[in-house]
Amino acid sequence: MTGPFGDIWVYLSTTPLLWLTGTLAAYLLGVTLFERAGRNPVVQPVAVAVVILVVVLLVSGTDYDTYFEGAQFVHFLLGPATVALAVPLFAQWKRVSRSVLPMAAALVAGSLTAVISAVGIAIILGASRESVMSLAPKSVTTPIAMGIAEKIGGLPSLTAVLVILTGIIGAMTATPLLNLLGLKDFAARGFAIGVASHGIGTARAFQVSELAGAFAGIAMGLNALATAVIVPLLVRFFG
């Protein structure tokens, strides 16, 4: 590019401003489409935003590191947002504390199912070892899953992508799947989506009810712990 626009591009492409704005704008567009579609979970805002941003990065010839310099401010908020889950959890504490046993049982069963089924299917279908190891922690929130993948010989950045796809799949399909199973208990529904699809699933649960959201949030936190313990152990025994 030449002329004044070329100069402006050179300036913008070296500051975090452009891709921070781009990330928010793409997500906002995703949310707008979601609302326009009557809040249909199939129009998943994260999926829309990722597709838009990938196309824009490819067309403009921007590499991921440059993009991430701007987007890191959004990424950083994952930490404080995890802490903030304590607020709905406290608000729903009376209800949550009555379900300690169901939560413990569902956590162990769900966490094992998530790891073993993902790894098993990938091995049967001939995925490479790196991909299999990157898949193992896919149901856990991004920064924690990346840490687990690194320990067991997966690729952290691939894990991040698989984690987000898992979240998108959960957010899109949990409602029809749980309806199909005939489950009406919002505590169970929220907990299940939190175990299977972490923060993106939790965001979806909050759209349905605060009770489901609170259970999804606690499931997301608990499964981060459970998977961090289970995956390295399984790899040690079967790896």
Place this chain on the structure above:
Amino acid sequence: MIAALTILLACQLAGEVFVRLTGLPVPGPVMGLVFLLIGMAVRGAIPQDLRETANGLLSHLSLLFVPAGVGVILHFERIGSEWLALLAALLLSTWATIAVSALVFVGVSKLVGDPDGEPPAGDGAE
């Protein structure tokens, strides 16, 4: 809002320090969540400011996953050659996990007689 953000960040910081000092296999932010929970339990209430800021952050929780998701751009080649195995593993495993977790939750609720769970079949005693 600033006070609430400071509380959230301070809890996360305390969580990260605690995890590193003790060597626990717990993620720092999750430990921070526990600290904030204890703080609210001691106080006995959620400060209004904290409630608003937390709800603001959580209402757009999924936005925070967008930057990592765009990282798909780094893995087109691998995804292109292994897409069937990856897609099948993600879809089937996510569905199995949701179904197993929800069914076990409901089953154990019935077993221990949780009054808020789904009522046991054929038992109108509540």
